[in-house]
Each structure stands twice: as C-alpha cells, then as structure tokens.
Amino acid sequence: MKIEEEPVMYEASEMSLLMRGMYEFNKAARTHIINKDSLLAFPEEFLSIHKAVLTDPSERDKEFDSIAEQFIKAQKATFSIQSDSTLYYFNKSVNLCISCHETRCIGPIPKIKKLLIYPE
Numbered sequence: 001m002k003i004e005e006e007p008v009m010y011e012a013s014e015m016s017l018l019m020r021g022m023y024e025f026n027k028a029a030r031t032h033i034i035n036k037d038s039l040l041a042f043p044e045e046f047l048s049i050h051k052a053v054l055t056d057p058s059e060r061d062k063e064f065d066s067i068a069e070q071f072i073k074a075q076k077a078t079f080s081i082q083s084d085s086t087l088y089y090f091n092k093s094v095n096l097c098i099s100c101h102e103t104r105c106i107g108p109i110p111k112i113k114k115l116l117i118y119p120e
C-alpha cells in the first residue's frame with residue numbers, strides 16, 4: 001500500500017520574503033560600516049514595506065505604518081551619504097526594526113539585535 005502524504009507547506013508571505021532580504025542586506029551593510037568600506041546603495045525594493053502582503057494582514061495598522069515610514073527614512077539616511085552619521089542612522093534603523101517587532105513578530109528580535117553596532 002502506498003500512502004501519499006503531502007507535506008503541509010508554509011508559504012512565506014510577501015512581507016516575510018521582504019524581511020529576509022532586509023535582514024541579509026543590513027547584515028552585509030553592517031560589515032561594510034565596521035570595515036569603513038564603500039557604502040551600499042539604498043535598495044528601492046524596501047519601499048514595498050508599505051504595501052507587501054502580511055501573513056496576518058491585521059498587523060498592518062497605524063502604528064505599523066508610522067514605524068515603517070520612520071524606518072525607511074532612517075535607512076535612506078544610512079545609505080545615501082557616507083558621513084560621521086552613517087553609524088548613527090544604521091543603529092537608528094535597527095532600533096526601528098526592533099520597535100516594530102516588539103508588538104507583532106517577536107521571534108527574530110535576538111537575531112535583529114545582533115545587527116546593532118556598538119562603539120569600541
């Protein structure tokens with residue numbers, strides 16, 4: 001007898017895929033900033049944080065939109081001009097990742113916190 005068993009596949013939402021990309025990009029950017037390498041360019045696709053479909057659409061509320069807007073501003077400031085403020089804006093971005101996650105998706109917080117760059 002052959003039992004056909006379909007594994008239950010969890011399909012990642014648009015927002016999950018975007019977030020994974022944001023994590024990888026900021027992890028790479030962190031190394032660039034620490035090594036004082038040339039700056040990476042702000043990835044325009046991050047703007048889809050404003051419309052990407054969430055696993056639970058009710059998580060997109062006023063607070064989400066407000067944090068998302070501040071986050072995009074901080075990321076643009078990080079990746080637009082290399083200056084003494086680059087590190088400040090990078091950490092500001094990461095703290096905004098954390099602020100949003102504190103109320104709706106707490107799982108990745110420990111991983112996100114590791115992105116913060118502490119001054120020597």
Ligand code: HEC
Binds near residue numbers: 056098100
């Ligand atoms: C405005 C709110 C908000 C901001 C800002 C934000 N996140 Fe998220 N993040 C979420 C939500 C909500 C989810 C769950 C998405 C879903 O399930 O559809 C998520 C999911 C994730 C995930 C899990 C993805 C997966 O595998 O399913 C990671 C990792 C993540 N975020 C990292 C980050 C990082 C790193 C940043 C900053 C560079 C960040 N997030 C900024 C709200 C936010």
